[in-house]
Amino acid sequence: MTDPSDHLVTPAQLRDLADRAEALSTELRATQALFLLDGRAALIPLAHQIDGDPDQIRRTAATLRAVASGLAMVNARPADACQALEGGCPDHGCTLVDDHEADLCHCGEKLRFGMCFIHGAAWPTTRTWCVAPGCDRTWDYPRRLLPCPETARWIVGPGELRRRLCDGHALARRTILGETSITQLTSTNQPTEPAGQRRT
Template sequence: MSFPRFKLVPGHIDVDVPGWELTGDRLSGERIMECHELFHPHDHAADVEAALQWADRVIGSKQIWTHVSDRNRLEHWEAGTLADNTDGPEPTPADIRALIAEADALQERIRNVEHRLAGSEETRHSVFRLDDAAGRLTAVSEALEETAGELARVRAVRDGSVCAVPWGVCPEHGNTLISTGGRTRCSQLACGRSWDYDRLGVPCGEPLTHKVTDAAGESFRACKAHAMDATERLIGGTVTPLDKADQ
């Protein structure tokens, strides 16, 4: 689960002094802890708007603020997440799947609001947009899951334990794949294999079985299907099975 980078909370900043407290962490790692008295004590909407603008100025950039109410109906505003640092480590499949959990939780919250509004004769006419919004989050989760799967395959290739040829193959028929719309299938009619991702667009990832050496003496390890393809295309090189210890 991602946590907000910035929080803006209304409350008492001193004895009998109502105001706003801004806390958070800039991308540089600098901690923010700032307070300000109410901007418009007698106009809540104007006060909130002014507080958000003040927070943007303190942070140094315009934020997208989300209004949050907890179970006790205490409100505050949140912006950004601790995963926003684009200079940090590369996201992992687990990071992507954490986004899936957030999307699923949001979908559940939307369905809950939809159900509550649908129970009233006065408000049930307004819920059709919520049904559409919740449905779109299903597609979001599916896209994130496919991304996490592709990232996992790329990371597996990096450690050298699987075939790292930068395009996929059919494990049985070799260089016979066709990819459209993010899906891939083997073009051999008798095969029937298909994959729910762009297998041509990511590194292979099949088990290592052969060593391929070209005419100049350069070599790499490959899977059975890529070795088979190399046998048909290689001029003056060799393709030899790996010893068990090298696989």
């Protein structure tokens, strides 16, 4: 876990910004209503100019809350965590899928080729699960989009490519990429976060 005093951006700051964005969205919607209630036909085009802005700002607020949650998880990672930049299954590695799969971003925008027009790589709103045969682990956050939180148990790769990886990511490097330079670390600590819920 990192020292919060070193963080330039905190989850609390992002949540506060989200609150202010939602308040601004509400104010804009009220202002638009006043334009329409004024009764002057000349104001209607002006009201329509801000028609989509409140909804866009509200979607931005939702994005900020999602990012705040992700940032809190990243900040809570222990110093001995796996160095993989994407989450995986503790047992099987790179076998995760999200149940939004190429439909909608968390902001509501339809995805095209897995990308959101507003946010780029989509941040799913629902579960992540492992698709390895016989595995029933699930997570209620976009685990693939965050650095792996599992404890590193292996040194994988030669020289400058060497990384400290968890069981799942070390297995993936060996079975998918054919990596042969794998050495077990001396630490035998247990994983520092729950290894996912069991599907019911």
